[in-house]
Amino acid sequence: MNWQAGFTRGRPSLWRWGAPLLVWALAALLAGCGQAPAGAAQDTDTLTQVSTYPALQRGQFGGETTFAQLAQRGDFGLGTFDGLDGEMIALDGVFYQATADGAVRVADKALTTPFADVSFFHSSQQLTISQPLQSLDELKAFLGKQLPSANRPYAFKISGTFPYLKFRSVPRQAAPYPTLAAAVGKQKVFEQQNLSATLVGYMLPDYLGTIGVAGYHFHMISADRQRGGHVLDVRVADATVDIDYLGNVDLVIPQNATFQGTNFATPLP
Secondary structure, three states: OOOHHHOOOOOOOOOHHHHHHHHHHHHHHHHHOOOOOOOOOOOOOOOEEEEEEEEHOOOOOOEEHHHHHHOOOOOOEEEHHHOOEEEEEEEEOOEEEEEEOEEEEOOOOOOOOOOOOEEEEOEEEEEEOOOOOOOOHHHHHHHHHHHHOOOOOOEEEEEEEEEEEEEEOOOOOOOOOOHHHHHHHHOOOEEEEEEEEEEEEEEEEHHHHHOOOOOEEEEEEOOOOOOOOEEEEEEEEEEEEEEEEEEEEEOOOOOOOHHHHHOOOOOOO
């Protein structure tokens, strides 16, 4: 007996109707494999942080997350590199490495980061600074007055020609790594006047201070992409400020044995 003929006699063939549906379902499933959920690649409401600031303070400078992976989480942000090898600035989808000799280069996607904050930047508010601000503290106070609440994170992109900028980078550290404070003691400090640049930064509310840098944190990169680093001080005369209101924080937890075995309740060494 022909099993297919017997199976279909007297009613529509399950094979005839089911096979195309099965093929369609498999094709749809395969097409979705390896893809992020719809909208995830452009989630403009989430700050993604790699590791924690307390881990960085303890000298956990070994990177696990590559910049290729980080680019899936944001096109804007700041951080550092494996071994604390300079300062990272992400702007308009490009990740830059500002090294301790003052040079800036595009970061290789295969490099890794032990600590970073990134997001997909989307301006929620734009304003102009036209009043002179004589220090980084004055800039922070000005920005604080513009925010609708101190209890959510924000991203800042501040562009202009700055009368004065003081910034730093840190040389690569060798294992066994020192604490962050000891490493920063070897920082290289640079000062520039009338520099066209963009400040890239975040403000995290105090309650996030157990995992991140509470308050304001800025890195900068010059308009010609030749200078960059962690901002220590700044004077502002005329600049455009874009503020991105963020609603979520996603923490990438390191899986290495050092992080997993650390008792973060103990005081810093």
